[in-house]
Amino acid sequence: MSMEEKQNSQTFQDFNQNTFKPNSREEITQIVKNCYKKNIPLEINGLKSKHKIGRNFQSEKTLNLSNYSGIIEYKPEELYIKAKAGTPLKTIINELDKNNQQLAFEPIDFGFLFKGESNLGTIGGVISCNFAGPRRFKVGSARDHLLGFQGLNGKGETIKSGGTVVKNVTGYDLCKLLSGSFGTLSILTELSIKVLPKPEMSKTLIINNPHLKKTIEYLGSALSSSTDPSGGVFYPEYFEKNFIFNDLTHKGALIGIRIEGPTNSVDQRVARLCKELNLLRDEYSILEHEQSSIFWNKTKNLEVFSNSKGNLLRVVVPMSETVNMIQKLKAYDINYFLDWGGSLIWLQIEDLNLKILKEIRDITQKHSGYFTIIKIEEDLKASADIFTIDPIKYKISEKIKKSFDPKRIFNPGKMYSGI
Amino acid sequence: MPKVDNSILSKRDQIVSDVEKIVDPKNVLSHIDEIKPYETDALAAYKQVPLMVVLPETVKEVSKILKYCNENKIKVVPRGAGTGLSGGSLPLQDCILLAMGKFNKVLELDFENRCVVTQPCVTNLAITQAVQDKGFYYAPDPSSQIACSIGGNVAENSGGVHSLKYGATTNNLLGIEVVLMDGTITRFGGKAMDAEGYDFLGLMTGSEGLLGVITEVTVKILKTPEVVKAALVGFPTIEDAGNCVAEIIAGGCIPAGMEIMDKALTKATNDYSKAGYPTDAEAMMIVEFDGTEHEVEAYIEKVKKISEKNNSSSLKISKSNEERLKFWAGRKAAFPACGVLAPDYMCMDGSIPRGKLAEVLKEITRLSKKYDLPVANAFHAGDGNLHPLIMFDANNKESLKKCEEFGADILKYCVKVGGALTGEHGVGIEKRELMCEAFNDKDIQQQLTIKVALDPNSLLNPGKVYPILRKCAEEGRVHVHGGKTKFPDIPRF
Numbered sequence: 001m002s003m004e005e006k007q008n009s010q011t012f013q014d015f016n017q018n019t020f021k022p023n024s025r026e027e028i029t030q031i032v033k034n035c036y037k038k039n040i041p042l043e044i045n046g047l048k049s050k051h052k053i054g055r056n057f058q059s060e061k062t063l064n065l066s067n068y069s070g071i072i073e074y075k076p077e078e079l080y081i082k083a084k085a086g087t088p089l090k091t092i093i094n095e096l097d098k099n100n101q102q103l104a105f106e107p108i109d110f111g112f113l114f115k116g117e118s119n120l121g122t123i124g125g126v127i128s129c130n131f132a133g134p135r136r137f138k139v140g141s142a143r144d145h146l147l148g149f150q151g152l153n154g155k156g157e158t159i160k161s162g163g164t165v166v167k168n169v170t171g172y173d174l175c176k177l178l179s180g181s182f183g184t185l186s187i188l189t190e191l192s193i194k195v196l197p198k199p200e201m202s203k204t205l206i207i208n209n210p211h212l213k214k215t216i217e218y219l220g221s222a223l224s225s226s227t228d229p230s231g232g233v234f235y236p237e238y239f240e241k242n243f244i245f246n247d248l249t250h251k252g253a254l255i256g257i258r259i260e261g262p263t264n265s266v267d268q269r270v271a272r273l274c275k276e277l278n279l280l281r282d283e284y285s286i287l288e289h290e291q292s293s294i295f296w297n298k299t300k301n302l303e304v305f306s307n308s309k310g311n312l313l314r315v316v317v318p319m320s321e322t323v324n325m326i327q328k329l330k331a332y333d334i335n336y337f338l339d340w341g342g343s344l345i346w347l348q349i350e351d352l353n354l355k356i357l358k359e360i361r362d363i364t365q366k367h368s369g370y371f372t373i374i375k376i377e378e379d380l381k382a383s384a385d386i387f388t389i390d391p392i393k394y395k396i397s398e399k400i401k402k403s404f405d406p407k408r409i410f411n412p413g414k415m416y417s418g419i
Numbered sequence: 420m421p422k423v424d425n426s427i428l429s430k431r432d433q434i435v436s437d438v439e440k441i442v443d444p445k446n447v448l449s450h451i452d453e454i455k456p457y458e459t460d461a462l463a464a465y466k467q468v469p470l471m472v473v474l475p476e477t478v479k480e481v482s483k484i485l486k487y488c489n490e491n492k493i494k495v496v497p498r499g500a501g502t503g504l505s506g507g508s509l510p511l512q513d514c515i516l517l518a519m520g521k522f523n524k525v526l527e528l529d530f531e532n533r534c535v536v537t538q539p540c541v542t543n544l545a546i547t548q549a550v551q552d553k554g555f556y557y558a559p560d561p562s563s564q565i566a567c568s569i570g571g572n573v574a575e576n577s578g579g580v581h582s583l584k585y586g587a588t589t590n591n592l593l594g595i596e597v598v599l600m601d602g603t604i605t606r607f608g609g610k611a612m613d614a615e616g617y618d619f620l621g622l623m624t625g626s627e628g629l630l631g632v633i634t635e636v637t638v639k640i641l642k643t644p645e646v647v648k649a650a651l652v653g654f655p656t657i658e659d660a661g662n663c664v665a666e667i668i669a670g671g672c673i674p675a676g677m678e679i680m681d682k683a684l685t686k687a688t689n690d691y692s693k694a695g696y697p698t699d700a701e702a703m704m705i706v707e708f709d710g711t712e713h714e715v716e717a718y719i720e721k722v723k724k725i726s727e728k729n730n731s732s733s734l735k736i737s738k739s740n741e742e743r744l745k746f747w748a749g750r751k752a753a754f755p756a757c758g759v760l761a762p763d764y765m766c767m768d769g770s771i772p773r774g775k776l777a778e779v780l781k782e783i784t785r786l787s788k789k790y791d792l793p794v795a796n797a798f799h800a801g802d803g804n805l806h807p808l809i810m811f812d813a814n815n816k817e818s819l820k821k822c823e824e825f826g827a828d829i830l831k832y833c834v835k836v837g838g839a840l841t842g843e844h845g846v847g848i849e850k851r852e853l854m855c856e857a858f859n860d861k862d863i864q865q866q867l868t869i870k871v872a873l874d875p876n877s878l879l880n881p882g883k884v885y886p887i888l889r890k891c892a893e894e895g896r897v898h899v900h901g902g903k904t905k906f907p908d909i910p911r912f
Contacts, residue, residue: 269711
């Protein structure tokens, strides 16, 4: 038996199973080719940290990429890391840590939300879902950090785009198109990700007890200031029990504004920011490095919603719309906090139904924004639109889907029915 | 270029009269004297007069023209300011050149959301000028920023010297309004970040006018940094300079800009602009930091130490903004300085991993001897973008041919060491045939299927970016089996 036959027969044997866990690119290719030939829809996943996000859909088999794992190449001085799609994010973060580097877009740990404990997922999943943490407004989203990839289209053909250099305009930028496509266009197999140095120091200015309108004014001024913050968040008073820090002098609602960089400059900028915002000494406190890190980890990991039963929407609007938007949302039974300097509303809502969802969608659209359903009761999920799309974009998306995955075998219907 | 459709040429008068019903007839140019100025962009070696030039004034007009062209199978080439270096807006003989020059207004300055909404033919620099009195600026700064249009920047995903810290166009863009070839008007992205669904904003950016015509652009603006300082460092060898760059980056500094010039360019630019460069150094580095005072001081101090450790032969820190600008004056005069040395020069645009700089420059020196043409090298060391300037004489056909071969060899070598064919100028027609160096048949076919999905008749800017099959096959890189091409349903362009 030739090597190739052996491999085919091995895969063929596996083909009777419901879940494939390939170890090599060849196996993945073989599986996809088989599924293409036999019209078998696949659910693609890794460590299942985010698999509950998206529509429910019918798939005959599951392609689990968690065994296709490992760092291929890490060049700190070239600022990139190349890894197989199933590599746990944790492995990557630990490796980068050794060289004082990081993924600047702060991938969200959805494990707390869904299971009450950390599950960072895989690098392939992080890019496929394109959710960025608090540093978004400064450094961009996950999609801005994908330098290149290799993957498979729906026929099992190898495709690639980009490379390992930051400047590359050779051909269409498929890195962007595939980021946030939730595995519906292509299977990412190897990814090259831009990494950046960790700031030497991080401190957080906490402003005590602001009301919402003042919050947006503070955050707006901070984000437009040359003190160059890298995080801006607001927690209403009902989350106060989540933030018990030695450095915190007050209870109640709080704004957190993060300043990072060389130690000297951080102190100078924090002082400057307090002055620019006209803060009195008893109106604020400062979280030192360690506590600042804990604060932002809690924020990026949505820990205030850890293991909660409620539904969670991720609402994004231009910052100028946030105040009015929240005023209107207060008609419902909500808990929320603001990230991205006020443009991102993490909205937890009790007693959700389709009518309320539609009303919120209308409000969001009126305020030039959009929302994605992150967590929703199972009986509502089947009939709710998880993602929103207009008819023109649906038509274009349909065509693009077909150009990558003509038989719709990759996560069919995960984003939109029919795509 | 794609085959000329003679039936279109023969219907020219009819087409002119039809288009005059869509837009104000004064915006339809068809006389040779009127259309001649549009025969080329900044890649001036290629010239072609289009069938006619149309200057639409509204998005509805753009939509109607594209719909009309789609129905009548007429090719369309969009054009912004015409400053592109890779021939992206080179007309075709049987095309309507869609010149967007009348879309020249800034529509909204939105400081609350820190963005600007503008029409596409506003220049890159005009955006900064519109917001600088409030202390803001638009970060990407391609060298042609005084003339290039923001729509063209989106089409080419233009960069600039600050790309490492601030990204290229794609990282500073929030939304666009686009007209597709069938006349559909739609918007991708907007003031709310990261619109959900497929990232068409990202796909359109850098698609070189092949997928849609941009009619409105929303970009983010940043607060102007308080302090900017630069260091000018000389090195006895290219290797030392390369090591210094690697160590600066690995040491946790992200400079706003970092440039390296080789000895030839240092001397040429210094002679030209009297910038005070260390002309005895084999390599010269300008490294710039911006931010608050303490931040910049801390980084400059770090760079000083790292440079000394890497055998720097000279080191100057700018003491004033004037001095800093003087450091840059020479670098910014690289083009005219080379213009003094030779009748013509060609500027190449490859990307390489920073660590390969010494190796690539060595190879360029070897090739320079082989082709017997002088070359000077500028390198955006921060983001790995290499711009060799090959000097030649365009009146001498042999010299032009040698220069083109030399350039192609450099770009092939960039790909070989793990870089890219083009860092910021685009593929256009200039590097089209080199695409086979970076991509195989399957990669290119996947990209072509995207084109077909949005423009099934291949009418929008055809002949650009993707190699014409025949040429690739001749080079033995497109796999043609038994005389049959794969994907017979896909048109070739």
